[in-house]
Amino acid sequence: xxxxxxxxxxxxxxxxxxxxxxxPLSLLNVLLLFAVLATADGRGFDxxxxxxxxxxxxxxxxxxxxxxxxxxxxxAGVAEEFLLRPSRGLWARLLTSPVEALPPFALFAVLILLxxxxxxxxxxxxxxxxxMLVVFLLLGTVLGYCFGFRHxxxxxxxxxxxxxxxxxGPGPFFGARTSGVARLFPGGFSIEGDFALEWLKLAAVTLxxxxxxxxxxKPRRQRxxxx
Amino acid sequence: MxxxxxLNDLWYTYPHAGPNPVAVLRGVRAEVHEGExxxxxxxxxxxxxxxxxxxxxxxxxxxxxxxxxxxxxxxxPTAYRAAxxxxxxxxxxxxxxxTAAENLRxxxxxxxxxxxxxxxxxxxxxxxxxxxxxxxxARFSLGMRQRLHLARLLLEPSxxxxxxxxxxxxxxxxxxxxxxxxxxxxxRATVVVSHDREFLHRIGARILILKEGQVARCASLSS
Amino acid sequence: xxxxxxxxxxxxxxxxxxxxxxxxxxLQTALLTLALAHRATGAGPALxxxxxxxxxxxxxxxxxxxxxxxxxxxRYGTMENVLLGRVPLARLLGLxxxxxxxxxxxxLCLPFAGAAVAFPSVLGPRTLLLxxxxxxxxxxxxxxxxxxxxxxxxxxxAVPWFRLALLLVGMSVVPFPRARQVAELxxxxxxxxxxxGTRAVVALPMFLATVSLWTCAVWLAFRKRLRPSxxxxxxxxxxxx
Numbered sequence: 232x233x234x235x236x237x238x239x240x241x242x243x244x245x246x247x248x249x250x251x252x253x254x255p256l257s258l259l260n261v262l263l264l265f266a267v268l269a270t271a272d273g274r275g276f277d278x279x280x281x282x283x284x285x286x287x288x289x290x291x292x293x294x295x296x297x298x299x300x301x302x303x304x305x306x307a308g309v310a311e312e313f314l315l316r317p318s319r320g321l322w323a324r325l326l327t328s329p330v331e332a333l334p335p336f337a338l339f340a341v342l343i344l345l346x347x348x349x350x351x352x353x354x355x356x357x358x359x360x361x362x363m364l365v366v367f368l369l370l371g372t373v374l375g376y377c378f379g380f381r382h383x384x385x386x387x388x389x390x391x392x393x394x395x396x397x398x399x400g401p402g403p404f405f406g407a408r409t410s411g412v413a414r415l416f417p418g419g420f421s422i423e424g425d426f427a428l429e430w431l432k433l434a435a436v437t438l439x440x441x442x443x444x445x446x447x448x449k450p451r452r453q454r455x456x457x458x
Numbered sequence: 459m460x461x462x463x464x465l466n467d468l469w470y471t472y473p474h475a476g477p478n479p480v481a482v483l484r485g486v487r488a489e490v491h492e493g494e495x496x497x498x499x500x501x502x503x504x505x506x507x508x509x510x511x512x513x514x515x516x517x518x519x520x521x522x523x524x525x526x527x528x529x530x531x532x533x534x535p536t537a538y539r540a541a542x543x544x545x546x547x548x549x550x551x552x553x554x555x556x557t558a559a560e561n562l563r564x565x566x567x568x569x570x571x572x573x574x575x576x577x578x579x580x581x582x583x584x585x586x587x588x589x590x591x592x593x594x595x596a597r598f599s600l601g602m603r604q605r606l607h608l609a610r611l612l613l614e615p616s617x618x619x620x621x622x623x624x625x626x627x628x629x630x631x632x633x634x635x636x637x638x639x640x641x642x643x644x645x646r647a648t649v650v651v652s653h654d655r656e657f658l659h660r661i662g663a664r665i666l667i668l669k670e671g672q673v674a675r676c677a678s679l680s681s
Numbered sequence: 682x683x684x685x686x687x688x689x690x691x692x693x694x695x696x697x698x699x700x701x702x703x704x705x706x707x708l709q710t711a712l713l714t715l716a717l718a719h720r721a722t723g724a725g726p727a728l729x730x731x732x733x734x735x736x737x738x739x740x741x742x743x744x745x746x747x748x749x750x751x752x753x754x755x756r757y758g759t760m761e762n763v764l765l766g767r768v769p770l771a772r773l774l775g776l777x778x779x780x781x782x783x784x785x786x787x788x789l790c791l792p793f794a795g796a797a798v799a800f801p802s803v804l805g806p807r808t809l810l811l812x813x814x815x816x817x818x819x820x821x822x823x824x825x826x827x828x829x830x831x832x833x834x835x836x837x838x839a840v841p842w843f844r845l846a847l848l849l850v851g852m853s854v855v856p857f858p859r860a861r862q863v864a865e866l867x868x869x870x871x872x873x874x875x876x877x878g879t880r881a882v883v884a885l886p887m888f889l890a891t892v893s894l895w896t897c898a899v900w901l902a903f904r905k906r907l908r909p910s911x912x913x914x915x916x917x918x919x920x921x922x
Binding site for chain 2: 236238239307309312313314315316448452453454
Binding site: 248251252256259260262263266267268270271272273275276388391392394395396398399404405406408 | 729838842848854856
């Protein structure tokens with residue numbers, strides 16, 4: 232099923248177009264978002280600062296990838312099939328979306344492993360980045376399932392806003408700001424090395440995804456959007 | 459003995475329908491018994507497709523209750539959904555960039571067990587699409603798409619088929635095939651919406667006439 | 682003038698019709714404005730940050746507009762007037778580009794407003810001139826990209842690359858060796874140079890020179906290839922490039 236889903240996605244877009252979007256364009260976009268404000272005052276490229284911003288980039292790319300893959304289902308008009316028998320379909324979706332989130336994740340994984348940090352911290356950051364990838368892929372998959380079929384623009388609206396909504400937390404726009412509400416955003420604790428609370432937050436996100444899945448599986452008040 | 463499915467005073471009003479919302483369904487009551495075919499007819503906008511979506515648990519009624527084998531259907535009706543097969547019909551419903559066989563394999567996986575290529579070929583043969591197994595769904599005509607929807611209904615045994623306008627786009631052979639499929643399982647009930655009363659007559663359906671969201675009449679077609 | 686106002690209105694309606702676009706742009710502008718006020722250490726850096734923030738948002742809008750420019754002219758029926766010789770194509774595309782620049786005013790001006798709130802000394806003729814330069818720069822980019830994107834079989838595939846080239850290279854966002862010199866081949870590089878106050882004397886004339894040079898070069902290179910493809914589109918009924 233995973234292979235067939237991936238095949239549908241790649242054929243819809245064209246192989247070369249898909250590869251170009253997923254690998255070089257997504258990496259260059261990450262670079263642009265990091266550097267657009269960071270290098271404005273003539274400073275060089277702060278590699279360690281960039282590395283520790285995985286708390287913004289990994290969830291952002293994971294959410295975008297997981298929600299974005301539902302576009303194919305919207306085009307195909309297969310909402311009913313997914314809504315009536317969600318479990319295997321959602322697993323297949325969840326296993327498909329890492330393909331699109333993997334290049335930025337791999338970049339950060341390599342940077343974390345090469346970072347001039349104590350070994351234990353490097354491993355903790357790597358485990359945290361992996362946890363974020365998995366949990367936000369799960370959340371994105373469930374969000375697409377719950378809201379993607381409700382409105383023709385739901386997926387697009389989400390994709391257009393996720394980069395900027397997450398940007399209010401610690402990341403390329405506000406740097407390592409960890410005061411107040413910013414802590415609620417992904418990476419709010421891990422950027423200062425407080426991993427336990429960050430894991431708790433990920434657990435809460437997982438619960439939220441579970442709740443959304445239950446809610447989304449109930450018969451709906453509104454018809455699904457069909458093209 | 460309780461009917462397979464009971465529709466108890468079903469009402470449906472679209473949410474956000476403005477200050478004076480009009481109910482699409484207004485107190486629909488009906489029963490579907492095991493092995494019978496219930497044909498729903500009615501004019502455009504009479505609430506036929508909405509009723510089917512409620513039966514398939516895709517929509518939640520504003521009021522009223524649906525009972526399956528005497529038991530009310532719960533808020534996440536997993537067991538009921540496993541027993542039901544719903545088809546909204548062509549032109550959508552399959553991945554346009556997957557072939558007919560690939561689509562069937564994917565949707566069989568969604569229903570529980572992924573078909574082998576050979577298994578998908580067998581099903582396609584049953585609906586007269588054996589030669590089109592490797593053709594993309596996007597290249598299918600409306601009739602071919604409708605046949606693929608029929609093939610998907612055959613993916614698993616189920617107690618209840620809920621089918622919306624299955625004759626749309628089908629040629630004479632296709633309609634005959636559909637007739638055979640609908641009559642081919644005496645232990646299965648079918649609820650079918652169709653504008654084609656001749657077709658409903660041929661499959662021996664009991665008819666439920668919907669008019670402005672209400673049951674205007676429920677009887678066998680001959681009566 | 683009335684025609685330009687009509688084009689501005691039409692583009693504004695077009696942009697507003699795309700809810701995801703409006704949501705994205707509003708959030709992006711708000712975030713960047715707040716972030717630059719948070720990060721800037723003084724009026725000078727705030728101005729550069731505002732420039733980068735405005736370009737990050739506006740270049741995306743410009744490219745989307747450029748991509749749909751010619752198709753929209755078919756949609757509104759104005760392209761037929763071009764082919765019948767009533768309106769010169771260059772003028773029509775020029776007016777479209779100018780109206781596109783006007784439509785993106787909120788995204789362009791808000792970062793500067795944010796910078797002015799954080800550092801009131803930002804308010805002054807230099808900032809106003811900088812904003813005017815940005816308007817001209819974006820209108821020119823829209824015009825050039827309209828002509829360039831028409832040459833691609835799938836313009837949507839080329840848009841991300843244009844965007845990255847204009848932002849990563851044109852603003853010397855990634856400080857690779859000689860990044861500044863490469864950026865100054867494009868008008869955006871001179872806008873940033875003017876904002877930063879480096880080479881302030883030559884920045885304005887060089888900016889005007891690069892804008893004129895690129896616009897003329899693109900027009901001369903592609904004008905002959907544009908008209909046949911437009912006519913072909915009209916004749917075969919596709920009404921798109």
